[in-house]
Amino acid sequence: MARSVTPRRKLLNTTAAWAIGLLIFFPILWTILTSFKTEAQAIAAPPIFLGFDWTLENYRVVLERSDYARFLWNSIIIAGLSTLIGVAIAVPAAWSMAFVPSKRTKDILLWMLSTKMLPAVGVLYPIYLLFIQLGLLDSRAGLVVVLMLINLPIIVWMLYTYFKEIPGEILEAARMDGATLPQELLYVLTPMAIPGIASTMLLNFILAWNEAFWTLNLTAVNAAPLTAFIASYSSPEGLFFAKLSAASTMAIAPILILGWFSQKQLVRGLTFGAVK
Amino acid sequence: MSLKSTLCAATALTLVTAGGAFADAHSATITIATVNNGDMIRMQGYTDQFTAETGIAVEWVTLEENVLRQRVTTDITTNGGQFDIMTIGMYETPIWGANGWLVALDDLSAEYDAADILPAMAGGLSYDGTLFAAPFYGESSMVMYRTDLMEAAGLEMPTAPTWTFIREAAAAMTDRDAEINGICLRGKAGWGEGGAFITAMSNSFGARWFDMDWNAQFDTEAWANTLNFFKGMMDESGPAGYATNGFNENLSLFNQGKCGMWIDATVAASFVTGADSTVADSVGFALAPDNGLGKRSNWLWAWALAIPAGTQQEAEAKQFIEWATSKDYIELVAANEGWANVPPGARTSLYENPNYQAVPFAQMTLDSILSADPNNSTVEPSPYVGVQFAAIPEFAGIASEVSQEFSAAYAGQQTVEEALAKAQAITNEAMEAAGYR
Numbered sequence: 001m002a003r004s005v006t007p008r009r010k011l012l013n014t015t016a017a018w019a020i021g022l023l024i025f026f027p028i029l030w031t032i033l034t035s036f037k038t039e040a041q042a043i044a045a046p047p048i049f050l051g052f053d054w055t056l057e058n059y060r061v062v063l064e065r066s067d068y069a070r071f072l073w074n075s076i077i078i079a080g081l082s083t084l085i086g087v088a089i090a091v092p093a094a095w096s097m098a099f100v101p102s103k104r105t106k107d108i109l110l111w112m113l114s115t116k117m118l119p120a121v122g123v124l125y126p127i128y129l130l131f132i133q134l135g136l137l138d139s140r141a142g143l144v145v146v147l148m149l150i151n152l153p154i155i156v157w158m159l160y161t162y163f164k165e166i167p168g169e170i171l172e173a174a175r176m177d178g179a180t181l182p183q184e185l186l187y188v189l190t191p192m193a194i195p196g197i198a199s200t201m202l203l204n205f206i207l208a209w210n211e212a213f214w215t216l217n218l219t220a221v222n223a224a225p226l227t228a229f230i231a232s233y234s235s236p237e238g239l240f241f242a243k244l245s246a247a248s249t250m251a252i253a254p255i256l257i258l259g260w261f262s263q264k265q266l267v268r269g270l271t272f273g274a275v276k
Numbered sequence: 277m278s279l280k281s282t283l284c285a286a287t288a289l290t291l292v293t294a295g296g297a298f299a300d301a302h303s304a305t306i307t308i309a310t311v312n313n314g315d316m317i318r319m320q321g322y323t324d325q326f327t328a329e330t331g332i333a334v335e336w337v338t339l340e341e342n343v344l345r346q347r348v349t350t351d352i353t354t355n356g357g358q359f360d361i362m363t364i365g366m367y368e369t370p371i372w373g374a375n376g377w378l379v380a381l382d383d384l385s386a387e388y389d390a391a392d393i394l395p396a397m398a399g400g401l402s403y404d405g406t407l408f409a410a411p412f413y414g415e416s417s418m419v420m421y422r423t424d425l426m427e428a429a430g431l432e433m434p435t436a437p438t439w440t441f442i443r444e445a446a447a448a449m450t451d452r453d454a455e456i457n458g459i460c461l462r463g464k465a466g467w468g469e470g471g472a473f474i475t476a477m478s479n480s481f482g483a484r485w486f487d488m489d490w491n492a493q494f495d496t497e498a499w500a501n502t503l504n505f506f507k508g509m510m511d512e513s514g515p516a517g518y519a520t521n522g523f524n525e526n527l528s529l530f531n532q533g534k535c536g537m538w539i540d541a542t543v544a545a546s547f548v549t550g551a552d553s554t555v556a557d558s559v560g561f562a563l564a565p566d567n568g569l570g571k572r573s574n575w576l577w578a579w580a581l582a583i584p585a586g587t588q589q590e591a592e593a594k595q596f597i598e599w600a601t602s603k604d605y606i607e608l609v610a611a612n613e614g615w616a617n618v619p620p621g622a623r624t625s626l627y628e629n630p631n632y633q634a635v636p637f638a639q640m641t642l643d644s645i646l647s648a649d650p651n652n653s654t655v656e657p658s659p660y661v662g663v664q665f666a667a668i669p670e671f672a673g674i675a676s677e678v679s680q681e682f683s684a685a686y687a688g689q690q691t692v693e694e695a696l697a698k699a700q701a702i703t704n705e706a707m708e709a710a711g712y713r
Contacts, residue, residue, distance in 0.1 A: 236468075236523055
């Protein structure tokens with residue numbers, strides 16, 4: 001029997017949810033507000049929340065100083081392709097683990113995840129040397145491969161979880177109807193797992209977009225994405241918080257917009273199988 | 277579009293993009309890794325003039341100081357060849373020069389006038405008498421103070437104050453109700469943040485990092501005096517949470533009128549007297565304090581341009597360095613943005629220029645730079661070169677750990693004695709592992 005919710009409780013819950021939501025969003029809001037302040041207003045104490053002279057000067061300076069379009073394009077290509085390739089590899093991998101598991105499947109899944117526990121800096125030099133030998137330094141192709149590989153364990157895990165929710169009998173029926181393995185994957189499994197695959201892709205895209213270790217260390221000019229764009233405005237000697245905020249806002253804006261429009265899909269995918 | 281077609285399109289896009297990434301750059305393009313600060317950003321704005329004069333295009337990779345350091349170190353130690361010019365400091369230059377990682381700048385043109393580089397800067401950017409990096413700008417540290425607060429306290433700042441005077445003046449200027457802290461200093465962990473300040477300060481207290489046999493010296497009375505004095509003075513007259521304050525935090529406090537004195541980089545002088553400062557009209561300058569032991573507590577640093585060995589564009593890179601660190605470049609900036617905005621601390625001729633002598637902090641900057649000697653920075657003899665650092669590869673790692681211990685002591689998480697004991701153990705252990713002891 002469903003519990004009845006009193007109006008008072010509903011109000012309390014709503015207020016608490018809004019308060020927590022605003023608290024989490026506040027740093028982003030503050031960054032956006034700071035981007036419209038002068039450098040002096042950005043460091044004013046007590047801080048100025050809304051009562052300042054709004055200016056677009058920081059955006060003008062940032063756009064004048066940096067080739068934003070190039071950084072943005074690199075981010076889109078690197079995050080997009082690493083996600084697409086990662087999913088293309090992870091779908092068959094997760095299929096085999098979910099529907100034809102071996103006695104080592106759980107161990108393999110755990111081992112894959114354990115590779116995420118290695119601090120990235122620990123393998124910086126070997127990867128850097130490898131990139132030099134392969135001519136991949138400062139190339140989008142190199143970063144696509146690296147980001148795809150570092151996010152692959154998460155993609156496989158997520159897809160494995162979604163696939164486990166799909167009854168194996170449906171795939172069996174498709175096989176009995178004469179579907180080949182690629183057909184089974186493409187025309188039976190994938191359509192049923194679209195919400196899960198979509199949310200995995202979105203999450204992976206966000207992770208790749210925000211990745212700031214490899215993207216800073218393996219790029220210089222040609223392949224530098226928006227993380228390098230932000231890093232160029234951070235300074236321990238000089239107060240450039242307003243400009244840094246403008247650069248940050250420009251870097252997060254595309255992903256914020258993407259998240260905003262796809263939030264329904266994202267939530268649906270992330271809670272897939274949570275309620276039975 | 278079917279799923280199959282989508283995958284085909286994605287693969288094709290990958291190949292096209294990957295191919296594009298390997299596209300050859302223009303033959304006369306140099307790539308420069310640099311740090312994000314006012315002078316460097318200003319230089320980027322004038323790069324078009326260099327390109328117009330020489331036909332050499334310039335690509336900039338601008339990064340935050342610590343990211344830059346990691347990035348260029350990785351590249352030069354692996355011979356990655358990503359950059360034709362690197363912006364490095366006095367710490368890296370002699371080490372990298374000794375390792376043969378940098379191109380010697382011993383054949384600069386006569387017009388460049390390398391002899392005009394301030395001797396302290398040239399010395400710190402050389403190895404075995406050979407210049408390996410050309411200073412773009414140089415800095416020391418000095419006292420910046422509020423003349424109005426000093427006057428209200430009934431005190432007069434000497435040109436060359438002692439630590440005793442600084443502590444007394446800080447206490448006299450402190451007004452907690454008005455949110456005025458007598459003194460603001462770096463306490464933040466990090467070898468280039470609080471670590472740099474306390475090392476330079478320790479020189480004036482007769483302390484040193486190592487004796488002549490590379491034994492750590494944190495168990496000496498001189499180090500105990502340094503840390504106890506710093507913590508005592510900051511607890512009395514410093515801002516709350518000073519253990520996490522670095523350059524930017526103190527600059528922000530000073531510009532808002534919340535510091536009576538601030539001892540920090542000489543380049544800050546143009547910030548505290550600039551348009552963003554609320555106290556620009558009442559700032560005075562003095563040499564960094566001493567303790568009567570013959571050494572002052574100021575450091576010496578330069579951001580300099582160096583060419584990594586193995587670059588394919590050595591001639592073009594040298595041409596750029598000659599342009600960016602020349603007298604003509606200084607004239608160019610002065611003509612467009614005023615003398616207060618030219619890169620300071622690199623050339624002797626700048627300080628002989630009457631136009632620059634009129635800048636309020638010019639003479640004090642020069643005096644501060646001249647009073648720092650990286651080859652003889654400590655009261656007792658030491659085996660290392662450097663004022664606020666020891667120019668050995670292991671120093672950055674050791675000093676980062678040591679400064680974390682010091683910051684924990686400032687924050688009251690441990691005593692000064694405990695911090696020094698840990699610093700002693702950390703340093704000796706690292707030096708032993710590195711084969712010095």
